[in-house]
Structure formats: structure tokens, C-alpha cells
Amino acid sequence: MAVKKLGKQTVKFESPPYIISSGTVAGKREGEGPLGGYFDMVLNDELWGEKSWEKTECHMLLKAVEIALEKQKLAPDDIDYMLSGDLLNQIITSSFAARELQIPFFGLYGACSTMAETLSLGSMLIDGGFADKVVCATSSHFCTAERQYRFPLELGTQRTPTAQWTVTGAGAVVLSNEGTGPCIKGVTTGKVVDFGITDANDMGAAMAPSAADTFQAHFKDTNRMPEYYDLILTGDLGMYGRDLVRTLISEKGIDLGDRYLDCGCEIFAGEKGVNAGGSGCGCSAVSLCGWVMEEMKRGKYQKILFEATGALLSTTSSQQGESIPGIAHAVIIEN
Amino acid sequence: MAVKKLGKQTVKFESPPYIISSGTVAGKREGEGPLGGYFDMVLNDELWGEKSWEKTECHMLLKAVEIALEKQKLAPDDIDYMLSGDLLNQIITSSFAARELQIPFFGLYGACSTMAETLSLGSMLIDGGFADKVVCATSSHFCTAERQYRFPLELGTQRTPTAQWTVTGAGAVVLSNEGTGPCIKGVTTGKVVDFGITDANDMGAAMAPSAADTFQAHFKDTNRMPEYYDLILTGDLGMYGRDLVRTLISEKGIDLGDRYLDCGCEIFAGEKGVNAGGSGCGCSAVSLCGWVMEEMKRGKYQKILFEATGALLSTTSSQQGESIPGIAHAVIIEN
Numbered sequence: 001m002a003v004k005k006l007g008k009q010t011v012k013f014e015s016p017p018y019i020i021s022s023g024t025v026a027g028k029r030e031g032e033g034p035l036g037g038y039f040d041m042v043l044n045d046e047l048w049g050e051k052s053w054e055k056t057e058c059h060m061l062l063k064a065v066e067i068a069l070e071k072q073k074l075a076p077d078d079i080d081y082m083l084s085g086d087l088l089n090q091i092i093t094s095s096f097a098a099r100e101l102q103i104p105f106f107g108l109y110g111a112c113s114t115m116a117e118t119l120s121l122g123s124m125l126i127d128g129g130f131a132d133k134v135v136c137a138t139s140s141h142f143c144t145a146e147r148q149y150r151f152p153l154e155l156g157t158q159r160t161p162t163a164q165w166t167v168t169g170a171g172a173v174v175l176s177n178e179g180t181g182p183c184i185k186g187v188t189t190g191k192v193v194d195f196g197i198t199d200a201n202d203m204g205a206a207m208a209p210s211a212a213d214t215f216q217a218h219f220k221d222t223n224r225m226p227e228y229y230d231l232i233l234t235g236d237l238g239m240y241g242r243d244l245v246r247t248l249i250s251e252k253g254i255d256l257g258d259r260y261l262d263c264g265c266e267i268f269a270g271e272k273g274v275n276a277g278g279s280g281c282g283c284s285a286v287s288l289c290g291w292v293m294e295e296m297k298r299g300k301y302q303k304i305l306f307e308a309t310g311a312l313l314s315t316t317s318s319q320q321g322e323s324i325p326g327i328a329h330a331v332i333i334e335n
Numbered sequence: 336m337a338v339k340k341l342g343k344q345t346v347k348f349e350s351p352p353y354i355i356s357s358g359t360v361a362g363k364r365e366g367e368g369p370l371g372g373y374f375d376m377v378l379n380d381e382l383w384g385e386k387s388w389e390k391t392e393c394h395m396l397l398k399a400v401e402i403a404l405e406k407q408k409l410a411p412d413d414i415d416y417m418l419s420g421d422l423l424n425q426i427i428t429s430s431f432a433a434r435e436l437q438i439p440f441f442g443l444y445g446a447c448s449t450m451a452e453t454l455s456l457g458s459m460l461i462d463g464g465f466a467d468k469v470v471c472a473t474s475s476h477f478c479t480a481e482r483q484y485r486f487p488l489e490l491g492t493q494r495t496p497t498a499q500w501t502v503t504g505a506g507a508v509v510l511s512n513e514g515t516g517p518c519i520k521g522v523t524t525g526k527v528v529d530f531g532i533t534d535a536n537d538m539g540a541a542m543a544p545s546a547a548d549t550f551q552a553h554f555k556d557t558n559r560m561p562e563y564y565d566l567i568l569t570g571d572l573g574m575y576g577r578d579l580v581r582t583l584i585s586e587k588g589i590d591l592g593d594r595y596l597d598c599g600c601e602i603f604a605g606e607k608g609v610n611a612g613g614s615g616c617g618c619s620a621v622s623l624c625g626w627v628m629e630e631m632k633r634g635k636y637q638k639i640l641f642e643a644t645g646a647l648l649s650t651t652s653s654q655q656g657e658s659i660p661g662i663a664h665a666v667i668i669e670n
Contacts, residue, residue, distance in 0.1 A: 002415065002461075002464055002465055002466050002467045002512070003464040004463070004464045004465050005415070005465065005466070005467075008439075009439050011465045051655075052655050054651055054652070054655060055655070080337065080340070081524065085444065087425075088649065088651070089424045089425075089649040089650070089651060090422075090424070090444065090446065090647065090648065090649040090652075091444050092647070092648070092649045092651065092652045092657075095527055095647035095660060095662075096527075096647075096652070096657070096660070098526070098527040099527040099528075099529050099647075099660045102526050102527075103526065104343075104344050104524035104525065104526055105524070105525070105526060105527055105662060106443070106445075106452060106455075106456060106524065107443065107444040107445050107452070107647075107662075108441070108442065108443055108444065109420065109425065109426050109442040109443065109444045110441075110442050111425065117441060117442070120441075121441060121456060124459065124460060124463055124465050125459060125463075126337075127463065128339070128459055128460075128462065128463020128464065128465065129337055129338040129339045129463065130337055130339050130340065130346045130459050130463065131337050131340070132337045132340075148651075177337070189416065189439040189440070189441065190439065190440070191433070191437050191438065191439055191440060192430055192431075192433040192434040192437075192440055193434075194434050312425065312427070312430035312431075312434075312442075313425065313427070314423065314424040314425035314427045315424070316389055316423070316424060316427065316483075317389070317425075317427045317431070320386075320387050320389060320390070322427075322431070325430060325431070325434045327430075327440060327442075
């Protein structure tokens with residue numbers, strides 16, 4: 001029996017890896033939102049001096065990693081592995097950023113669950129004795145995501161009320177076997193869950209069942225109730241997905257309560273034109289690496305359950321009539 | 336210092352995970368080639384009763400996993416994690432296969448290096464004490480890859496001499512903390528290496544520098560010479576890439592000798608119309624899970640270095656004038 005397993009989907013770490021540093025780069029709109037003050041760097045425009053949005057996104061991811069390293073006076077050579085993924089086809093943002101950094105690289109794809117996926121595997125690499133320091137990073141960019149998944153921006157296509165606004169942002173953390181402050185105590189790894197949603201403009205509904213499924217597995221495996229945590233945070237369900245998770249989980253007799261928030265709702269809270277809220281790998285990444293890390297250091301939060309969700313579709317799968325499955329990975333972060 | 340590290344890029348396992356089972360599904364052309372006799376299942380046509388090639392590829396991956404499980408009378412519920420990735424945008428093959436299997440899922444993307452990436456992380460999960468059994472799987476399909484990366488097949492576009500033929504094939508292994516026979520003793524994780532190749536029809540040249548780089552790191556970290564191994568195998572460099580690796584590595588004073596083979600050259604050896612040889616995640620996957628596993632069991636090979644290489648491009652990155660970086664991960668398999 002795997003010694004660190006706790007139930008079917010959860011593992012606990014013997015020597016919980018510390019989050020010793022984090023870096024964030026956010027877009028202009030994100031910088032103007034309620035979390036704007038938490039970001040290390042905010043862009044003035046969508047291109048940031050690059051010739052394409054894709055190059056901008058890569059530059060942002062690279063910068064987020066560099067900021068996280070600089071805060072601890074670390075060089076790329078001090079890092080054992082980089083784990084990163086993004087929404088672009090063949091995760092070019094991550095691969096091209098890894099080309100610059102020259103850190104041994106594992107490319108991941110978990111759609112918008114990627115930040116939690118990198119933290120899960122990164123923690124296992126450290127607690128397993130394979131690494132001292134790991135960089136976990138991800139990003140998204142409104143313009144690259146729209147270009148790839150939806151319509152040319154120049155068309156000015158109208159958005160549905162359930163549609164979400166892809167966050168322009170990149171977040172990175174350095175995990176270490178030594179440190180103080182927030183550390184990762186365990187992770188619950190999600191299964192692919194499909195409730196048959198086919199509307200690619202309603203990602204919250206597509207991802208909510210997987211979010212509820214992983215929450216349920218987590219509380220069962222750990223024999224905990226939501227009250228154990230100060231903050232339970234999903235990645236980018238938006239307002240409709242968030243409400244759906246509450247409903248689905250309450251049907252199992254679990255009340256998430258006021259401690260439950262969604263990064264997609266928080267990052268653009270009160271803003272108009274973002275419809276159901278923020279989305280994209282960068283949404284949960286900049287929220288966690290900026291806002292949550294800062295508030296943990298200040299002592300506002302002591303015990304957090306961070307669960308990022310991903311919608312596992314492609315334009316091809318949607319064109320071929322496939323439904324949209326979701327996945328969610330949960331990470332326990334404690335001070 | 337991470338206790339299992341050996342040099343900068345290599346780790347050795349304390350309790351090497353065993354490859355207790357493997358499953359392969361190959362296309363018609365691959366079945367007619369010199370490795371055909373090693374595959375568990377060979378398709379009669381490109382669709383296999385499905386309505387799209389993408390659905391076929393997903394079905395193949397699922398079947399390869401099911402075959403690997405059946406050989407050991409295992410159910411999906413006996414498996415702690417599934418690690419899988421593929422070439423299709425947003426790795427839909429792997430995600431949709433994981434939806435059927437309902438095993439906690441980590442999606443990976445390493446282009447054609449994916450088989451080695453899944454084995455690397457899968458082994459760490461077991462040796463780290465986080466899992467007893469892990470499924471590692473990947474696939475590719477000639478028709479889905481051509482549709483996505485190149486031209487509609489109906490056009491009959493002429494192929495360049497350096498072009499490779501994407502293997503239609505899916506391979507899966509079950510790694511276990513207990514067993515007998517071939518086991519994974521360690522892995523060397525690659526960096527992203529870019530020599531500035533921009534010709535998307537010459538993937539062998541794009542990937543060869545990363546293959547040589549990881550070989551060099553491996554021999555340095557382990558303080559071994561190629562003679563330690565019976566077989567050194569790259570994934571899908573094809574004939575030009577294979578020769579380039581020999582040249583690049585010989586410039587460092589290392590002679591790979593006759594023990595060095597490339598799956599892309601072996602799988603279609605002697606066949607016409609495949610130009611430089613086979614490629615795709617499925618190329619190294621079916622070669623390893625079929626041919627190599629069988630020959631290890633028969634005792635022909637005792638010590639193998641399996642290094643799969645990936646070209647980290649997308650159609651967007653090529654259209655934007657980016658060069659094509661490569662990555663290679665090496666896995667030590669011993670009886």
C-alpha cells in the first residue's frame with residue numbers, strides 16, 4: 001500500500017513542500033480589478049511590446065517565473081524541475097518559456113486546472129525526494145484564447161451571459177523542501193467527469209460537476225468537513241458554475257458556507273462586460289500567487305483548499321459533437 | 336539535497352517500479368511492418384468503426400490501456416493514477432479516454448516525448464510512495480495528425496524527403512511497486528533545446544539536438560558509457576535525425592555504437608513512402624510496449640536506455656516564424 005495515500009484520491013506529504021516564493025504578471029483589466037494591488041506587475045496594453053499576443057503570453061510566463069526566482073535570489077540553475085502548461089495548442093507558451101530558462105521541464109495540460117496540477121506533481125517530486133526546488137507556473141491571455149477557441153476579436157462577436165472572460169495573467173511559485181510559511185500538506189487528484197454539457201459558452205456548468213466530485217472525494221478521503229478550512233477556493237467557475245457547485249455539493253449533505261469563493265468571481269468582481277466572470281489558467285494562477293499568498297503571509301488565512309478546474313474540450317471535439325468533460329485537482333495549503 | 340538525485344538531471348529509484356504489463360494497438364500499416372508481430376491488436380482500417388479519426392484514436396488509447404489491465408486481471412479501480420498525453424490540441428484523446436476509465440488523471444504534453452514523460456513521472460509517483468499502480472499511456476494517429484498539423488489528406492500533398500510518417504498506434508503500461516521482470520531504475524529529464532530549425536517537415540533535425548543533450552546529461556550524471564546498455568533507443572528521430580544524433584554525440588567523444596536504434600527507423604524499416612521514418616507519440620509507445628517489452632521478457636535485452644524526443648511546435652508558432660525546439664526524456668529500464 002502506497003504509504004502516503006489517504007483514501008482513493010488523496011495523498012498527504014511527510015515533509016510538506018513550502019511555497020517559498022511567487023510571482024505574478026497581470027493584464028491591464030485584471031490590474032484595475034479588486035485584486036490588482038496584489039500583482040507584482042501589471043501590463044499597460046495587450047501586446048507588451050511583442051509582435052503577437054502569443055509571444056506576449058510567453059513573455060508574461062517567463063517574467064512571472066523570473067520574479068518568483070528573484071524574490072528568493074534564486075537562479076534557474078537552482079531549480080530542479082519546471083512544471084508548466086497553458087491553454088495554447090501544444091502548450092507553446094510553457095515550452096518556449098522553458099527554452100529560455102533551461103530548467104529540466106515537464107509539460108502538463110489540465111486546461112484551467114493546470115495551476116493545481118503543477119502544484120500536485122511538483123509537491124510529489126519534492127516530498128518523494130527527487131527535487132529540492134521546483135517551479136510551478138501557468139498562464140493565459142484573453143487575446144490568444146479568443147483567437148484559438150472562439151472568434152477573431154476584430155469581429156466583435158456578441159458574448160452569451162454565461163460566457164467568461166479569459167484572464168490575461170501568468171503566475172509562478174517556487175516550491176522548496178526547506179522554508180517557512182505556507183506549505184502544501186496534501187493533494188486530491190481529480191477524475192474526468194462529464195455531465196453531458198455541450199455549450200462551449202457555458203464552461204462553468206461543464207466544470208462544476210468535476211469540482212463537486214473532487215470536493216466530495218477530498219472530504220471523504222481526509223475525513224474533514226469544509227469547516228476545517230478558512231478559505232475554499234475554486235479556480236474559474238464563474239458565478240453560474242460557483243452556484244452550481246454549491247448546489248451539487250449540498251445535495252451530498254455538505255455546506256461549503258461563506259468560506260467558499262471562486263477566483264473567477266473575485267478577480268473581476270463588480271466589473272461590467274465580463275459576464276459570468278474570469279476564466280483561463282491565469283485566473284486561478286494570479287489569484288493564488290498574488291492575493292492568496294499575500295493574505296496567507298499576513299495571517300488572514302491559515303488553512304486553504306485550492307481547487308482549480310479545467311474544461312477538457314478542443315474546437316475539434318466540440319465540432320464533432322462531443323460533450324465537455326471537466327477535471328478538478330485540490331491542493332491543501334496551510335501556514 | 337534531494338536524496339534520489341544523481342547529478343543535475345537524473346534521479347535513481349530506491350524501489351524501482353516494475354513494468355508489470357503493457358498493451359498495444361497499432362494501425363494496419365504498422366501491423367504489416369517488421370514490428371507487426373509484437374502488437375496486441377492491429378486495426379484493419381483507419382476508422383475502426385468510428386465516425387471520426389479522432390474518436391478512433393481515443394478508442395485505440397482506451398483499448399491499449401484495457402489490454403494492459405486485462406493481462407494482469409486488473410480493473411481501472413486498482414490503478415491510483417493515469418498519466419497520459421497525445422498530439423491532439425488540448426490532448427483530447429487522453430482526456431476522453433480518462434473519462435471512460437475513471438482513474439485519477441494527470442494530463443501531460445511532451446509531444447512525441449510523451450511516453451518517456453509519463454514513465455518518468457509515473458515512476459516518481461510510485462517510488463515516492465504516492466501510488467502502488469500507475470497507468471502510463473500515449474497515442475497518435477496518422478490521419479488526426481495530418482489533419483491538425485499539415486494538409487487535408489484529400490489534397491494528396493507531396494511529402495518532402497525529410498518528412499516522417501505519423502504512426503497510428505497506442506501504447507500503455509502498468510507500473511507497479513511490486514513485480515518481477517523489467518523495472519525502471521532511473522530517469523533523466525530533458526531541457527528544451529533549440530538549434531534554430533524552422534522546417535516543420537524536418538522534425539528529426541529539430542529533435543536531434545535535444546536527444547544528444549539528454550544523452551550527454553545522462554552519461555555524465557550516471558558516470559556511465561553507452562556500453563553499459565544492450566540497447567539505446569530514441570523515439571522517432573527518423574533516419575536523418577538518428578544520424579544527426581550520432582554525429583552530435585560523437586563530437587562529445589561518445590560513441591553510441593550498434594546498440595543505438597531509433598523506433599522511427601525500426602517500425603517502418605524497408606517500407607516505401609514513409610520517407611525519413613515513423614513519428615508521433617505512438618511510434619515510441621508501440622515500439623516500447625510491444626517489441627522491446629517482449630524482447631526483454633525473452634532475455635534478448637537486459638539493460639535499456641529509452642529516450643523519447645518531442646518537437647515543441649504548434650501551427651501558430653510556425654506561422655509566427657518561431658523555430659522548433661525539442662525535448663528528450665530518458666528512462667533506464669533493466670531486467
